[in-house]
Amino acid sequence: MPSKIDQERVMLREAELGGLGSRLGTYVKFSGPGWLQSAITLGGGSLASSLFLGVLAGYTLLWLQPVAIILGVVMLCAISHVALSTGQSPFKAINEEINPVLGWGWAIATILANVVWCLPQFSLGTAAVTQNLFPEYKDNTNVEVLVCAILLGTAIAVIFAYERGAKGVKIFDNVLKVMVGLIVLSFLGVVVK
Incomplete structure (x- = not known):
């Protein structure tokens, strides 16, 4: 076989x-995990930064979001090129082939960027539940903590499912692909309009 x-x-x-x-x-x-990264990148962090730029500059900096998306794709392509051409993880390849300072700097920057992009997801998830689904719990701190714990538990379950290669991951990947595609089309629609 x-x-x-x-x-x-x-x-x-x-x-x-x-x-x-x-x-x-x-x-x-074949591009499963890349869609997860795209969903993280196009999530709350993009929304918050786009709104903040909109408040500061109006429509004049609207071009920045698609450029940031393109730069993100270029960066993911560069990382995948390193991994595929060396047969090693990008972190190990950068540390051994270029410089450990660059490798560790990249790792720390990646962790910080993911924290910046992922933390707004908890805010958005909590707001979606407490303001839209259950407005009677809007100012209840215990409910907000519970919603964050459920979101964190779900994220941890997805991570472990990826490690095991569970069948639910394919469904999750397909849903992410559709959602990311819709977000990209929405951004393009706003830029073109």
Whole structure:
């Protein structure tokens, strides 16, 4: 029985023969964790920064959000290139091939960026529950803590599911792909309009 990597290689070869649409569909299918990163990046952090820039500069800095998205994609491509061409994790490759200071700086910056981008998700989730679903609990600190604990528990469960490769991860990935696609289309719609 061929390994999963061999099966994926066959699928990629078939996609190459099938044309552009087939290639794009196959690439989207194999791009699971990248969509999770995109969802984090396009979440509360983007919303908060876009609103803040809107308050400060009106529509004049609206172009900045799509540029930030493109830079994020370029950065993810660079990291994946390092990982794929060396066969090592990006952190290990940067530490060994370039400089440990750069590797650790990148790791610390990544953690800080994820904290900055992820923490607003708890705020948004709490606000969605206490203001929209259950407005009677709007100013109840215990309910806010409970909602944050549920969100954190869900995030931890998803992380462990990724480690095990559970089938629910595929459903989660597909939902994320649709949501990220809709967010990107919304950004493009606002920019074009």
